[in-house]
Amino acid sequence: MKGLLLAAASSLLCVAAVTVVFRVVDVPRRAAAMLGIFLATIPLYVAAYVLTPADLRLLPGWLVEPRGFLCGAFGLFVHAALFFGGWLQVYNLAERGFSLRILIDIDESPARALSAEEAEAAYGGGRGMGWMLDKRIEGLLSTRLIVERDGRLMATGKGTRAARLFGGLRAFLRIDTPQ
Amino acid sequence: MNPDALGTALRAGAAWTAAAVVGHFVVFHFVRVEHRARTVTLLFALAAVATLGTCLLLDVDRWRAVYGVVVVACGFLLYMPFYYTVAASQSVQLVIEVRAAAHGLSLAQIRRRYPVEETLGGRLETLAWAGYIVGVGGRFVLTFKGRLVSRPFRAIKKLWRLGPGG
Numbered sequence: 001m002k003g004l005l006l007a008a009a010s011s012l013l014c015v016a017a018v019t020v021v022f023r024v025v026d027v028p029r030r031a032a033a034m035l036g037i038f039l040a041t042i043p044l045y046v047a048a049y050v051l052t053p054a055d056l057r058l059l060p061g062w063l064v065e066p067r068g069f070l071c072g073a074f075g076l077f078v079h080a081a082l083f084f085g086g087w088l089q090v091y092n093l094a095e096r097g098f099s100l101r102i103l104i105d106i107d108e109s110p111a112r113a114l115s116a117e118e119a120e121a122a123y124g125g126g127r128g129m130g131w132m133l134d135k136r137i138e139g140l141l142s143t144r145l146i147v148e149r150d151g152r153l154m155a156t157g158k159g160t161r162a163a164r165l166f167g168g169l170r171a172f173l174r175i176d177t178p179q
Numbered sequence: 180m181n182p183d184a185l186g187t188a189l190r191a192g193a194a195w196t197a198a199a200v201v202g203h204f205v206v207f208h209f210v211r212v213e214h215r216a217r218t219v220t221l222l223f224a225l226a227a228v229a230t231l232g233t234c235l236l237l238d239v240d241r242w243r244a245v246y247g248v249v250v251v252a253c254g255f256l257l258y259m260p261f262y263y264t265v266a267a268s269q270s271v272q273l274v275i276e277v278r279a280a281a282h283g284l285s286l287a288q289i290r291r292r293y294p295v296e297e298t299l300g301g302r303l304e305t306l307a308w309a310g311y312i313v314g315v316g317g318r319f320v321l322t323f324k325g326r327l328v329s330r331p332f333r334a335i336k337k338l339w340r341l342g343p344g345g
Contacts, residue, residue, distance in 0.1 A: 004246075004249070006293055009261075018339070019338060019339065022338075022339040022340055022341075023338070023339070030339075030341075061235075062242070063231060063242070065185055067183075067185055067186065070185055070186060070189070071185065074185070074189060074246065074250075077250075077253060078253055079251065081253035081254075081256050081257055082253075082256070084256075084260075085253065085255075085256025085257040085259070085260060086256060089260045090335060091339070091341075092260070093332065094332050094335050094336050094339070094341055094345045095341055095342075097332075098269065098302060099305070099306055099311075100304055100328065100329070100332055101343070102299075102302060102303070102306065102331050103306070103312070103328055103329040104329050104332065104333055104336075105327050106312065106319055106320065106321055106325075106329075107321055107325075107326065107329040107330070107333065111318075111322065112320060112322045113318040113319065114314065114318055114319055115317055115318045115319070116296070116299060116300060116303060116319075118318070119299060119303065119319065120295060120296065120299050123299070124343045125342070125343030126343075127343065129297060129298070129299055130290075130294060131294055133289065133290065136269050136270045136273055137273070137286070137289070139270055140270055140273060140274055140277075142251060144322055145270075145274050146273075146274060146277050147320070149283070151285055151286075152282060152283040152284060153283050153284050153285070153286070153289070154277065154282075154283035155274060155275050155277050155278035155283070156341040159274050159277070159278060160278050162271070162273050162274055163275045163277075163278035163279070164278075165276075166264075166265055166268075166271045166275060167275045167278075167279075168341075170264045170265060170266070170275075172204065172207075173204065173208065173265065173266070174205040174207060174208060174211065175207075175215075175265065
């Protein structure tokens, strides 16, 4: 139980630190900043686990784990899962979610209702739908998955490997249309 | 009582999580699945129940059996974003198409492949089908389910000072 409680505390500390950093500093690469903050909480978790008593001075005996190392490793796994599967995904959705952006645009419109044409123009806080595609292409260029040569976009070695992996998975899972 | 209750529970959780992932691949490969996200969720829910059952069969106390379920829940948290990247990411789709074209693609060709109206129309259709929006007098409004998603994310975007995004 100690591992789980410390994992929950570390996760909350991590998201509190992310919130403070995002509010105080203009961070250009936010996902990388989040990862850095998460990594910084790992030694804190380990130190807290090692330095605190097994019962945290509040747990009943039946909740104290005799295998301390395993309990500590389990807590660390939970902390990592909460970050990579939780907070980082919340950020990714808020920053890049296509469907979510449409829902927010409708919600933020004066009449709280948009036609398809209005949604197209209002997309991304008024940037329009064309911007969405540009943003994806810029992202692929900046991560070196594709490069521009003579006005054409080509897959790099990294992009080719990614395309093979994801294309293979999509074919195997018989996914042909994004859902 | 099992002397290695925690270890047994964690191993059971890990094994059933792996079974859920294998099950996902097998089911999706052999069956044309309509409700994909729901099916993956169901597979992990079954894994959680199986973990509980396995723990109780192996004499693990109830409290530590829950740890096994936590392993399945964490596996689900980590697996779903991966699955969505494979299934729905437009960046992934783009890089697959760029790689498939023998001489790459120009920006104009990409724009032709992703016509704005069709892309938006398709997504609006999906959102309506999933019950997040509903058409009223030629316009789309959020349903209760849609507001339930939109409002917390609006608050997060404000709290974290994120741009419009999308």
